[in-house]
Amino acid sequence: MQRRVIIFLSFVLALSCLGFSASAESFSFDDIYASLSLPSGVYENVITKDNAANNEDTLKSLGYDTESFNTGGMLLIASDKKNDRLLVFSAIKDGEAEQYFNINEHTPQTRASYRRLHSASDRFKVLGYNYNSIEWKNFKNSGRWLMLRYNFRQGGSVQHRGYQRRTVYNGYTITMDMKVLGGRQLKAADNNALNKVFDTLSFTQTLPLPQLPVSFDEQITAPSETAEDTFTMKGKTAAGAKLTAVVGSFSTAETKVFEGTASKNGSYSLTITLPREDLYFMTLTVEVEGALPLEKQYGITYRKGLINVAITSYPPEVLEQDSYTISGTAEKGASVSLSINGAVSTKRIGNNGKFSFTVDTKNEGKYDIVLTFSKDKYEDRSFVYQCERTLSDEDRISRIKSSAKNPAYSTLMRNIDNNDGKMLRYEGYIISSEEKAGEWILKFATAKSGETYRNFIMLSSDKQVGYPLNTKLTAYGVLVGTSSLLNENNQEVECPKLQLMHIE
Known part of the structure; x- marks a missing residue:
């Protein structure tokens, strides 16, 4: 009995080593x-x-x-x-x-x-x-x-x-x-x-291919929304294939039939004219000898004054790249405006009906994006995208380090205005830390001689820094102006002030 138990346990162990789970369903x-x-x-x-x-x-x-x-x-x-x-x-x-x-x-x-x-x-x-x-x-x-x-x-x-x-x-x-x-x-x-x-x-099994319907590759399909009563469908199918579109109204029993034939190289062009503003359903049948017929269904809304817009590329809600493209097609002659957090840029759509914007998303934060189309005698149309870019701690620190400048302290003091808003890097020592009005204020010295510190920088942080005082560190921060503090002789001196972004 003991031998059987040992063999069974060895079998279970072997299965687990191969990646099988005895309890997986x-x-x-x-x-x-x-x-x-x-x-x-x-x-x-x-x-x-x-x-x-x-x-x-x-x-x-x-x-x-x-x-x-x-x-x-x-x-x-x-x-x-x-x-x-x-x-x-x-x-x-x-x-x-x-x-x-x-x-x-x-x-x-x-x-x-x-x-x-x-x-x-x-x-x-x-x-x-x-x-x-x-x-x-x-x-x-x-x-x-x-x-x-x-x-x-x-x-x-x-x-x-x-x-x-x-x-x-x-x-x-x-x-x-x-x-x-x-x-x-x-x-x-x-x-x-x-x-x-x-x-x-x-x-567990791959079935053999049966006789398939006629090949059909739509390159321009029927619009789901249109402001024009006429549109043309184009693409490739079998040479000589017959195309039959039956268009019916949801509000009446009326139907219309449109027919076309593919050329010798399989190209087709089928023009559809809608009788009035309405909601339509359309069934397209493609037939050719030697293949099964193919049927496709479409829903079409026809309303005058509606700008035809097709968005083919837009940014996801969770941004993972430094830039994205918003592109598509719309009525030629229409203007399209892109608003990103309130900053607006506008283009006019040319004869090819295409538009494209590149959105810079390298900075962390929320992006409120509004794409608005307008044209004289048409209704404006807007598309709203709410996105957010969140960097990993590793990526955030890497960006901070790569963008940081390190001017000499004396050079910085002479050019405070020119460095305002820039990411700076300094080595030095935290010599004091205290909380004031919801933020932590750190007195930071970039030079030390014996027990004497000089070349002070004021660091502000929204959280407490966990390093002990008098430890040599490297601080990265954005210059936000100057601040006054008392030096070792109890004299008030002006020094740069950085919003602390990282310290190590």
Whole structure:
């Protein structure tokens, strides 16, 4: 018996060394031929197809119900209440799943077109998803996935944020979504939590490609909003393909049909004219001999006086780079103004209809960004972005050190005004420290002879400095003028005053 116990424990130890967890919970999904595991002790209220009917109250507390769970292609929902996270794994048979079946079997150009659905089109924006980071990555065990970061908006305000992984595989659009609830900003830990589950995902079978619908790459799509009654859709499809657009009004039973044919090289151009201001739905059918027909649906709002605007690039709420580009397209001849914390710059949109601004975000802090479009006889349109740049302590200190100047003390005293507002660096000694009116005032000497100090600098800090007196240190601070203090002879002298930024 003892020998059996020893063998069993050795087996468990071997598994742990290989990275397996005896307590990790595994799940299989037969529809998509896939499986994954959840780490132990992290998620509670794990709901799948097998137990959804018995967890109606839990689903409601998470913002779902049994019907939406089943019809929305949900495979698994798991709650991490401690970290305000909700993991959602889903697979749906949508238009893209029908069109591509397995994204890994298509050309880079086709994958680029699928990526553009998340950036340059309204495909997901009308659902509330605003993606601010989109890139492909190829994984050894699960193929190519889009790596996505987003915020989800409803009624003009952000409801939640999250990270997603998305692919088309085995005839399904498959999404793993780490929703971050409670209104907080995203953290690297949220992405890491998603990766811990994603890294366990594997497909047990890859289905062969069936006959696919006709190829279709939209380069100019139908607008979701327009102030003009006519627009033209352009792109590439199969040579000689027939395009049929059926446009219907939401307020009347009236429909109109528009037809076109792709050229010998597959290029197409289809012009649509809307009869009146209204909300429209449109179904586009693309057909060619030898391939299955393809259908796509669109929602279009036509209202005169509305400036057509498409934002293709904008900064995320959490800024991680020193600059970002805000760009897109709008009505030619319109003016576009960019306000950043009240500082405004304006451009006029040229004949190509494109605009672009570069936003400097290297400084830490909040950025209130407002993009406003205006044109004579049109309604102004504004887009608001609230962003924030937070540096790590390491990056902040590195920036302080790299920007600091070190003029001689006598040179500084002669050129106080010229150095005002600049980052300065001095070595010296703290000889006194006291709190006054909510800030700490430190008397700092840059020179010492025996027990005598000279060349004083006044340092102000919003927190107490933890170094003992008379310790040689290096202080970094912004010059904010001068201050008076008493020297060793009890005489009042003028000295520079620095707002302390770092000391070591």
